[in-house]
Amino acid sequence: MDDVKFAVLGTGGIGRRTLEVSQQKDGLTPVAACDRNGLAIDHDGLDVAELLAATEGNVASERAEDDHGDDTRTVDNTSAVDDSDTRPDGGTAVKQHGEGAGVVASEQARPTETPIQDVIDESAALDAVLLALPNLTHDFIPRTAERFAEAGYEGVLVDVLKRSRVIGMLYERAELFEESGITFVCGAGATPGFLTGAAALAAQSFVEVEDVEIWWGVGLKSGYEDNRGTVREDIAHLEEYDIESARELSDGEIEAIVDEHDGVIEFDDMEHADDVLLERAGICDAADVTVGGILDVRHDEKPTTTTVRVTGRTFDGERGTNTFELDDATSMAANVNGPALGYLQSAVRMNRVGDYGVFGPADLMPGF
Numbered sequence: 357m358d359d360v361k362f363a364v365l366g367t368g369g370i371g372r373r374t375l376e377v378s379q380q381k382d383g384l385t386p387v388a389a390c391d392r393n394g395l396a397i398d399h400d401g402l403d404v405a406e407l408l409a410a411t412e413g414n415v416a417s418e419r420a421e422d423d424h425g426d427d428t429r430t431v432d433n434t435s436a437v438d439d440s441d442t443r444p445d446g447g448t449a450v451k452q453h454g455e456g457a458g459v460v461a462s463e464q465a466r467p468t469e470t471p472i473q474d475v476i477d478e479s480a481a482l483d484a485v486l487l488a489l490p491n492l493t494h495d496f497i498p499r500t501a502e503r504f505a506e507a508g509y510e511g512v513l514v515d516v517l518k519r520s521r522v523i524g525m526l527y528e529r530a531e532l533f534e535e536s537g538i539t540f541v542c543g544a545g546a547t548p549g550f551l552t553g554a555a556a557l558a559a560q561s562f563v564e565v566e567d568v569e570i571w572w573g574v575g576l577k578s579g580y581e582d583n584r585g586t587v588r589e590d591i592a593h594l595e596e597y598d599i600e601s602a603r604e605l606s607d608g609e610i611e612a613i614v615d616e617h618d619g620v621i622e623f624d625d626m627e628h629a630d631d632v633l634l635e636r637a638g639i640c641d642a643a644d645v646t647v648g649g650i651l652d653v654r655h656d657e658k659p660t661t662t663t664v665r666v667t668g669r670t671f672d673g674e675r676g677t678n679t680f681e682l683d684d685a686t687s688m689a690a691n692v693n694g695p696a697l698g699y700l701q702s703a704v705r706m707n708r709v710g711d712y713g714v715f716g717p718a719d720l721m722p723g724f
Contacts, residue, residue, distance in 0.1 A: 360704050361399070362484040362512075363388035363475050365500070367411065367459055369583050370516060370545075371488035373689040374696065375404045381697055381724075388478060390471035394460035397474075399481055402464060410462040472500060476507045483707075484512035484700050494599065498525040501540060502532065510537035512703040516545030516696050518589065519599075520629045520642070523716070527636075530714040539707040540714045544699040546662075546691040547572055547647060548629040549717045551680075553695075554664045555630070556639050556718035558678035562668030565640040566675075569667075570630055572649035573660035574688045583653075587614070590651055593626040619654035637718035658684045662691070698722025 360383055364371045367389050378384045386404060388397040396407055459465040468474050475485065485504070487497055497515050504513060513533075526542050533540050543549055547570055555568045576583050584607065591613060592602035605613075614621070626649070631642035650659040662682040669675050682691060701723035703715070 359383055359385055360483045360701060361385050361387045361401075361481065362486060362700065363390075363397075363478075363482050364486050364488055365390060365472060365475060366488035367391045368488065368585050369689075370586075370692060371486075372408060372411075373693045374486055374488060375402070376408060377689070377693040378697055379404055381701075383701065384697060387482070388475055389459060390468075390475055391458040392471060393458040394465045394467045395471050395474045396459045396462050396465035397478060398464055407459065407462045407464060411459055472503070476504055476509065479504060479507065479509040479511065482509075482511055483704050484514065486696060486700060487513060487515040487517075489515070494519065494522055495525055497522060498529060501526065501538075502529055505529070505532050505536040505538055508536070510707075511539075512700060512707050513538060513540045514544050514696060514700045514703060515542055516549065516692060517543055518545075518548065518628055520627050520632045523629050523632045523636075526714050533714060534712045537707070537710075537712055539703045539712050541699045541703045541720070542714060542716060543629045543633055544696050544717050544722075545693075546688065546695065547649075548633050549699070550691055550695040550722075551662070551664050552630045552633050552717045553721065554680040555634060555645075555666050556637055558664060558666040558680055559639045559668065561670060561676065561678055562666070563671045565666060565668040566644065567667050568630070568634060568640060568645045569665040570628070570645070570647045570649075570663075571660065571665075572647075572662045573652075573658035573684075574649065575652045575655050575657045575659060576688070584610075587651070587653060590621070590623065593623050594621070614653050619652060620659055621651045621653070622648070623651070624648045633716035633718055636716055639718060695722050698724060 362384065364374050364386060371389065375386050375389060378386050385401045387399050387401055388395065389402060389407065396402055460467045487500060489497055497517055501513050523542060526540060543552065551570050555570065559565045588602055588605065588610060591597055591610060592599050626647045628647035630647055631645035634640055634645055635642040652659040661684055664680040665677050667677040699717060699722045702720050
């Protein structure tokens with residue numbers, strides 16, 4: 357496959373690791389990366405090492421208006437922080453305020469008040485765009501994708517969203533994407549994503565799938581300060597919170613929740629898009645899929661092994677369970693960013709032969 361030129365929207369934890377992982381994958385050239393303060397672009401390929409070094413400990417974050425003037429926290433894959441939460445000592449990827457925060461610290465970048473629109477304006481030169489944005493505002497990713505389509509973009513869009521309800525918003529735009537020449541892969545991270553695909557493969561042993569259980573374990577190697585958006589989004593899955601209330605939590609309140617759980621938070625029956633994605637792929641009913649897991653905010657090691665169990669009935673009447681496990685040595689970044697880029701590469705192959713529309717991770721295999 358010819359070289360794939362791609363952009364990353366959002367340079368929080370997921371965006372930064374995407375740029376890093378892409379350097380060890382053949383045929384991928386990151387040419388643009390943006391956050392809420394700026395845009396780094398070089399059509400011959402970004403100097404990823406310089407960009408990451410320049411922005412380490414200087415990740416842009418602030419409640420802001422997006423390019424449409426809508427109030428949002430989601431422009432750069434980070435959440436709002438109070439001035440008291442920033443650290444001037446250059447510590448590990450602390451979210452920073454101000455015009456000098458984020459990618460503008462790189463010599464390759466320039467400041468801009470319209471980072472997403474600036475990438476859209478350059479999209480004719482892009483094969484693919486990874487939306488490394490959380491979905492704390494449900495329609496933010498669908499609206500962003502719609503803007504690419506309306507601008508005449510013809511290429512690939514990939515996201516790593518988690519929420520089931522966002523999938524419907526994307527499929528509502530499927531006709532627009534098809535007419536525009538866009539191949540959109542939604543929920544292409546770990547779960548949903550990698551593990552959704554594993555469940556779809558495990559289901560092939562059966563003529564009837566009874567249930568799918570996805571149980572994940574994540575240890576945050578870099579701690580809470582480098583993963584504010586991820587932790588906030590996961591807290592929204594706790595019984596006493598939802599998307600709206602989690603968005604309004606201050607960082608101090610989130611830290612209090614983490615302390616209350618001694619840094620280890622367990623989630624049961626989460627609203628993860630694995631369910632609707634498996635249903636749309638014809639694997640099973642969404643009601644037969646359950647997702648849960650354990651997040652350790654203070655330690656590198658996974659608090660539990662990430663496992664997919666698919667139980668069903670075979671053609672000859674036997675009942676069995678197929679199990680898939682991720683090795684505990686594989687990090688969250690490896691299991692999110694590796695598959696996301698793999699799905700991106702496969703989507704580019706599809707796009708180049710005219711296969712357009714909206715696809716889930718159970719609809720295609722990631723490339724390598």
